[in-house]
Amino acid sequence: MSTGTDIVFFLAFVSAFLSFGLNAAGPDAGPASLMLGCGSDNEAKDADGRTWLPDSKFVSGSNSNQVQAQYQDPALTSEVPYMKARVFTSNTTYKLPAKSKQRYFLRLHFYPSNYGSYNAEQAFFSVVANGVTLLKNFSASITCTATTQAYLIREYALAPLTQDGLEITFAVNTGFAFVNGIELVPIPDDLFEKAAFVGGKADDSIDSKSLNLQTVYRLNVGGSFIGPAKDSGSLGRAWYDDNAYIFGANVGVENVADNNTRIEYKDIPDYSAPVDVYTTTRSMGPDKDININSNLTWVFNQVDVKYMYIVRLHFCDTVFTKPNQVVFTVYINNKTAEPEADVIGWSGGVNKAVYKDYATLLDEKSGGDLWLALHPNPDTMPQYYDSLLNGVEIFKMETSKSLAGPNPKPSEMLEKAEEEQKRNFEESKKKDTGSNNKAHVIGGAAGGAAAAGVVAALCIAVYQRKKRVQGGESHSTSWLPIYGNSHTSAKSSKSNGSRHLSSAAQGRCRRFSFAEMKQATKNFDEANVIGVGGFGKVYKGVIDNGATKVAIKKSNPQSEQGVHEFQTEIEMLSELRHKHLVSLIGFCEEDNEMCLVYDYMSRGTLREHIYKGNKTYLSWKQRLEICIGAAKGLHYLHTGARWTIIHRDVKTTNILLDENWEAKVSDFGLSKTGPDLNKGHVSTVVKGSFGYLDPEYFKRQQLTEKSDVYSFGVVLFEVLCARPALNPNLPKEQVSLADWALHCQRKGILEDIIDPHLKGKVNMESIKKFADTAEKCLSECGVDRPSLNDILWNLEFALQLQEGIEPVATRSDSRTRSDSDDATLRNQEMMAIHYSNLSLGSESDLGEVQPSSSSNNNEAAPDSDSAIFSQIVNPTGR
Structure with a gap:
């Protein structure tokens, strides 16, 4: 009897305990979150391990279709919830479980892709929830194009609900409406006050x-x-x-x-x-x-x-x-x-x-x-x-029960790039007309298959234009514009119109008067000259009452080459802002004079700290940190800016070092936006520096992001081997560093050509990882080269391997070279530096490819302050 009583008492205790636990957990935990993978039939987990449920039972009406995206953009870090969508051909409502008087985060996910016969470019729709218009005549495609993103997340903090349940209505304005994912997350009462x-x-x-x-x-x-x-x-x-x-x-x-x-x-x-x-x-x-x-x-x-x-x-x-x-x-x-x-x-x-x-x-x-x-x-x-x-x-x-804004407009530069790409596409179509007619004669079946292939390729190409932001420092911001914000400073005057620059670029830079430039450089005193070239001179100066050191590049009004590069530099850098890119502070255009004002980089170029006769040399850890910084800057250009930017002149003189040995990429005079919407590359006259040129780009005149990767691979070998990209004093097979380093790497004798100062002081596993990365960068075909994101990962890994044996030291820590080393380097490397700085023509040289005629001035300023900016110090490398 007692045993039965005990069992009954135990069961009653458990029941009461569970009941108490559930009741106690309920108010504290609040209502549960809900994540819907729209258009999906089954539960699925995203890259973060979060579970998304199918949405079918929450959709009212039968005017919707479950569709699959035809192409996964590389910026999508997870297939869930973006590769599937629910398409609405008429007004449709989601009815979601929610509690009255409760606030919620509502997140709507959109990936404007091609979904079978549904092209997201044709979708304009509105969304209403909790009695508030969240989106009105919204185009996910236009928004993604303008902000150069692959997908969007719109997040709303809804006011406390007036009743149980939440209705979200998708109203079709033109074409159809669609959504890829919906999140509903309860908000604590005191988050907003x-x-x-x-x-x-x-x-x-x-x-x-x-x-x-x-x-x-x-x-x-x-x-x-x-x-x-x-x-x-x-x-x-x-x-x-x-x-x-x-x-x-x-x-x-x-x-x-x-x-x-x-x-x-x-x-x-x-x-x-x-x-x-x-x-x-x-x-x-x-x-x-x-x-x-x-x-x-x-x-x-x-x-x-x-x-x-x-x-x-x-x-x-x-x-x-x-x-x-x-x-x-x-x-x-x-x-x-x-x-x-x-x-x-x-x-x-x-x-x-x-x-x-x-x-x-x-x-x-x-x-x-x-x-x-x-x-x-x-x-x-x-x-x-x-x-x-x-x-x-x-x-x-909200204002008048609305949070909806207009679809954003692309920037002037982006529109210009889009127009240029469209023109290129139309021209290529005209050229292909004859060959297409021949294809029709050869056979209908083959022609049909080819047409299907072309359509598929175009679908892929269209989405290749979207920004790739994955891993590393950069992430696709979804609801955030990720491009830089260089705008007119409070001290700068408004532009009164410029003959050379777009109004957008002028509005995003600080504009200096020519009188300010004179004052900053002591009336362009020759004692302040730190670089000379075909476009003019570069001066060291100070602004803001001496508070800020700057480098001022003053153009030669007679040089069309200089004017063009100034235009490009301003248009590019006015839109960019990143820790590892040289900052453009402002510009001056007055009295037929044009100046650019940059941050002053006190330690000059990477090159002069590797082999240019400097009395200090960098430890292996320092070199790795500098390469990582430069890679981050290039990675931002390729994936984190408003549009893809190909630098086109990556070399050790274009990697600058500040007082803390932080690396910054500079010189955007030859930079190009791309790749082409329909080709995956930019067809353009070949430009760049000999020794760093991507052979695939040189042969085909088709520029891609992987052209920068090749040049960066040469930089990596320069850092490792402490020698120029080209050295004509060496035997023929050793003149090109890229060719010689690859030969030694494949023969297993790379250790024989690395910087002697590194031998015995570094972790060889770190060297091996670094060299393997450089080798992959120099792959003959661009598609076989790694992305900057992969390069960053490998360099970080090499740094971790090195830090396993090397004590942590400050970046300014350096060791002294012997005088004999210094003299030997000066004698052997000066001619090599001259040759490796020879560059291909500027944008105005549209007729032919040739070395710059003024390259003999490359080493005009040997003093430590002379290397403020890559092309500033060696400006004739054009």
Whole structure:
């Protein structure tokens, strides 16, 4: 009897325990998240291991089809949910389970591909949810083209629901509507609160608790990408790095807290942002004189005007411990949002996270740009003149029950490139007409098969034009424009029109007067000349009352070659901003004079630290770090900029080093946008530097991203072997470094030709990995060469192998060469350098390919300051 009683009691206890557990978990956990793979029949997991459910039971009506994408863009890191879609031919509604009074993140995923007979270019539709128009006459295809992305994610923070269940209606405007994935994630009640109104009274604020919002930007400032699977609170947010949005010469410094640092969420919930956001910071740096004369600035473009925005700034000081040590002013759109920002004063101590919300109206005068700037505030007499930021989120607030904006327009340069590509395609079609007619005579069946092949190829080619952003530093931002933001500085005057530059480029650069250029260079004093070439001279100078060192390239008005390269350099660099690209500060075009103003690179070119008679040489670890930095810069050009940019002149004189030995890619005078929409390459006159030229490009005059990879492979062997790409003093078979290094690599005797200073001091496994990477870069066929993403991975691995045996040292650590080494290098390498700098003609040399006639001036400035910019130092390498 007692045994039976015990069993009954035990079962009752278990039942009560489970009931208590479920009831307790319910309110805390809240409603469950829902992830739908639209058009899918089965559950599937994405690259992060998240499960997506089929959507069939949530769709009402029968006017929809499940379709499969015909092509997977390389930027898609996961097939799920993008390779399948649900297409709607008439208005259709999703009915999703949701609780009343609950807020949700709603994310809509779009991949504008070809889905059988459905071409996404023909789809224009609207989306309404929670009584708010989220998208109106929306074209995913146009949006992806304008922002050069393969796919899109639109994220919305819905206001608390007024009833159970959420209806999402897709209304067809033209053609059809489609969606690839839908996420519905509950939002904690206290994630959104009041935001101080910028430009209003001290107590003016906007309560965002009951508003519908759209996420416009979300950045991990000073840190790297944080994927949805690593977001705090299981909210599935993606945090992108901020490099592409930094404006101006002062990009600040990135700081990472010690691994033992523990972030405290004292006054904010721990799901406000991941720990990684608060452990990485961007600050202005240690130089108070520079800091007090500059801002730390970000520019966010393509933001819809006539809307209110909430700007959430995340802070956490992991260095300072007391109030008033660092105090700064926060400006949003040139208005003071926070006069005296004191992170320690706000948070209560070191390593304590805090955020602040600000509301601002973006009017038409902004031109669709939202500015955020931080500046040290000296009024409170802080201990340090600095400012800092850990993260930023920007949300658009609904207006008249709408969050919809117009489809974006492509930039002027992108439209120009598209038109040029279309012309090339039309010309190629005309040339192919005769051969196609012959094909029809040969046989209908064969012709039909060929036509099918052409159609398939075109489908693939169309999507090859989209940006490839995968792995490494760059990620497809989906709902973020990832291109750089170089815009007019507060000090610069508006362009009054230029004979040579597009209005877009002028609007994104600081414009200097010629008087400022004279003052910066002491009236172009010959003592400040650091380079001479066919386009003119290059001067060392200072701007902003001596606070900023610069290199000023002054063109020769009589040189059409120089004018063209100046145009290209401005058009390219005005759109680009990356840690490993040389920054263009601004330009001057006045009185028939044209100048470009760059950041000053104090350590000159990579070449002069490898073998150009310098009295210092780089350790293997330093060389690896420099190559990794250069690869990151090239990777950004190929995949992270607004459109694919092929550098076309990658060499060791075009890799510059700053005071911290950070590598930056320079010289965009020969750069080209591409590849061609319909060919996968750019057909163009061959240009570049002898010794680095891709043989496939040279033979076929078809330029691809892999042409840069070949040139970079030569650079890698230069770094390893400490010799020029061409050295005519050597026996015939050894003149070309690329040919000789490949020969030695395949014979297994590469160790015989590596830099003698490295022998016995490096991990040979690291050398082997490095050499294998360089060898693959020099593959005869471009398709066999690795991508920059793969190269980066291999170089990072080589660095890890080396760090396993080498103590950590500062980048400025260097060792002295002997005088005999120095003399030998000078005697043997000067002629070799001359030959390896010979380049093919400029864009104006459309008739024939020939070396520059003025290449004998390549070594005009031997002093250490002479190598500020690749083509600046050796400008005749054209």
